[in-house]
Amino acid sequence: MSKFFGAITALRDVSLQVAKGEVLGVVGDNGAGKSTLMKVLSGLYAPSEGALLFEGGEVRFESPRASRNIGIEMVYQDFALAGNMPIHENIFLGREVKKPWMGLQLLNKKAQREQAQEHLNRLKIHVKSVDQNVEDLSGGQRQAVAIARATAFDAKLVIMDEPTAALAIKEVGKVLDLIHTLKEHGVSVIIISHRMDDIFYACDRVMALYQGTNFAESMIANTTRNEVIGWIMGTKGNTSGLAHDSVAA
Amino acid sequence: MTESRMALSRFLERYGIWLVVLVMMVALSFLSESFFSLLNLTNILKQNATAALLALGMFLVIITAGIDLSVGSILALGMVSSAVAAKWGVPWWGVILVAPTVGLMCGALNGIGLTVLRLPHPFIMTLGMLNIARGATNLVSGGVPISGVDPRVRYFGQAELDLSFIQDGAGLPVSLLVVLACTLALWVMLNATPVGRHVYAIGGNPQSARVSGINVDRVLVVVYTICGGLAGLGGLLLVGRTGSAFPNAGLGAELDAIAAVIIGGASFFGGRGTVMGCIAGVIIMGLLRNGLNLLDVSVFWQQILIGFIIVGAVYFDVVRRRASVRS
Numbered sequence: 001m002s003k004f005f006g007a008i009t010a011l012r013d014v015s016l017q018v019a020k021g022e023v024l025g026v027v028g029d030n031g032a033g034k035s036t037l038m039k040v041l042s043g044l045y046a047p048s049e050g051a052l053l054f055e056g057g058e059v060r061f062e063s064p065r066a067s068r069n070i071g072i073e074m075v076y077q078d079f080a081l082a083g084n085m086p087i088h089e090n091i092f093l094g095r096e097v098k099k100p101w102m103g104l105q106l107l108n109k110k111a112q113r114e115q116a117q118e119h120l121n122r123l124k125i126h127v128k129s130v131d132q133n134v135e136d137l138s139g140g141q142r143q144a145v146a147i148a149r150a151t152a153f154d155a156k157l158v159i160m161d162e163p164t165a166a167l168a169i170k171e172v173g174k175v176l177d178l179i180h181t182l183k184e185h186g187v188s189v190i191i192i193s194h195r196m197d198d199i200f201y202a203c204d205r206v207m208a209l210y211q212g213t214n215f216a217e218s219m220i221a222n223t224t225r226n227e228v229i230g231w232i233m234g235t236k237g238n239t240s241g242l243a244h245d246s247v248a249a
Numbered sequence: 250m251t252e253s254r255m256a257l258s259r260f261l262e263r264y265g266i267w268l269v270v271l272v273m274m275v276a277l278s279f280l281s282e283s284f285f286s287l288l289n290l291t292n293i294l295k296q297n298a299t300a301a302l303l304a305l306g307m308f309l310v311i312i313t314a315g316i317d318l319s320v321g322s323i324l325a326l327g328m329v330s331s332a333v334a335a336k337w338g339v340p341w342w343g344v345i346l347v348a349p350t351v352g353l354m355c356g357a358l359n360g361i362g363l364t365v366l367r368l369p370h371p372f373i374m375t376l377g378m379l380n381i382a383r384g385a386t387n388l389v390s391g392g393v394p395i396s397g398v399d400p401r402v403r404y405f406g407q408a409e410l411d412l413s414f415i416q417d418g419a420g421l422p423v424s425l426l427v428v429l430a431c432t433l434a435l436w437v438m439l440n441a442t443p444v445g446r447h448v449y450a451i452g453g454n455p456q457s458a459r460v461s462g463i464n465v466d467r468v469l470v471v472v473y474t475i476c477g478g479l480a481g482l483g484g485l486l487l488v489g490r491t492g493s494a495f496p497n498a499g500l501g502a503e504l505d506a507i508a509a510v511i512i513g514g515a516s517f518f519g520g521r522g523t524v525m526g527c528i529a530g531v532i533i534m535g536l537l538r539n540g541l542n543l544l545d546v547s548v549f550w551q552q553i554l555i556g557f558i559i560v561g562a563v564y565f566d567v568v569r570r571r572a573s574v575r576s
Contacts, residue, residue: 063462064460064462076456076460080456080457081454082449082450082453082454082457082520084449084453084520085450085453085520089446093447093458093461093463094447094461096446104442105442105443106442107441107443107446149461
């Protein structure tokens with residue numbers, strides 16, 4: 001697919017695919033087109049050229065709601081949770097469980113609480129209570145709630161934008177383990193990240209964007225951190241000299 | 250220890266404001282002989298019915314982190330429109346509908362202007378409506394009060410249901426029933442329906458609401474329409490109580506409504522507050538005015554005192570929040 005904004009080309013002939021239960025890492029420098037790609041996948045932008053295929057059929061999204069309806073969910077870098085509301089209401093926000101009462105559609109909070117708790121258990125996420133307000137949670141717990149929200153309704157593909165950027169170091173591992181749990185449940189995941197540790201810990205495959213185009217891609221097992229860092233900077237071949245973790249002589 | 254302290258702080262958060270109401274009532278009963286009389290208490294309820302409706306609407310708007318400066322003007326436009334409609338020969342039941350309908354329409358205009366024109370803040374759109382509706386009020390009425398309102402139109406603001414079987418002369422103001430019905434309806438909407446939770450979500454984090462597939466613009470139009478409708482209904486009650494539609498009605502009433510909502514514990518930044526807190530805020534303002542009148546305190550001092558109470562109430566909230574963050 002391609003995406004133009006006026007005379008600016010944000011994405012040129014970018015192509016990617018994710019298999020069921022696969023975790024794909026997307027890397028790229030600022031301005032490489034990562035966010036635009038993600039917005040196209042989540043239905044915020046329509047592609048200027050090209051098409052999206054989902055489970056064998058072409059799909060077009062009018063809005064983020066449309067992509068959610070077929071099972072594509074986003075987890076935002078800033079979590080996009082309402083801090084003033086309890087966990088269970090955040091998980092069900094916009095998709096509340098209802099019960100009819102005298103012609104009105106009222107909330108079924110009891111069912112929401114139970115279903116939220118069950119879902120958190122399934123993902124092995126531990127919170128004191130689903131009635132806790134999100135603002136009272138740690139960064140890692142918030143990220144876990146954001147991921148729980150994304151997967152509460154039979155998600156098939158979850159796209160995560162910098163899932164560990166806002167977390168304390170000790171919480172990063174938990175979130176990455178959560179991604180493994182999603183994979184075990186057959187959910188496909190796209191992780192957009194700058195952090196090589198995340199990519200190499202959680203992903204099966206990695207692809208690099210460079211100036212709006214596919215630059216390189218590889219199975220994680222067949223590449224190295226330094227090579228991927230080289231891709232981000234637009235060089236191919238093992239460029240250990242550029243790597244940030246090599247000690248300058 | 251911490252467990253019981255948390256329980257105490259939760260209790261205070263939920264019911265502390267009602268303790269304030271209680272303390273005020275007890276204090277006023279001691280300070281003034283006429284305070285705790287049937288006549289005075291009924292009067293307080295009637296006098297504050299319109300303020301309560303304005304505050305309920307304002308509360309709903311403030312939950313979304315918005316503001317509606319136009320409610321006082323909408324109230325006046327609703328009043329004079331109904332009086333003029335009566336002069337045109339519209340039957341009394343039609344006249345009753347005029348004020349709330351005008352209110353709903355002005356509120357909807359606020360909401361549509363806000364969302365369609367993408368004005369940077371509700372302050373702008375509703376400041377515009379404050380002037381538009383007030384100007385229209387003066388145009389329609391010719392700038393003079395219109396009296397001679399049909400008693401059937403006055404029913405909602407004026408009548409009392411006879412309760413003399415309890416005590417001689419006792420009556421339940423119909424306007425109180427109107428306020429109770431609106432309070433209950435708003436409570437159900439905010440706490441038990443999806444759209445009510447969307448209102449809180451928009452106030453808490455609009456981005457979160459948007460990506461959750463909530464049509465934020467539509468919810469805002471609904472919210473401002475309800476607020477306008479309540480202001481119009483407030484106009485109907487006021488025309489009933491005073492028997493006259495005067496173009497200066499509700500001047501500054503929007504500020505009283507904001508004050509009641511803030512005293513009632515709602516956050517000006519949206520997402521926080523309860524319907525019952527808002528009602529308590531209205532009662533506190535009403536008791537204060539009434540009590541100070543009975544004690545012969547000049548209205549100028551009353552205004553100064555209310556100013557201090559607004560600042561004090563919010564400061565109290567800031568301190569409490571800071572304390573709860575630390576623990």
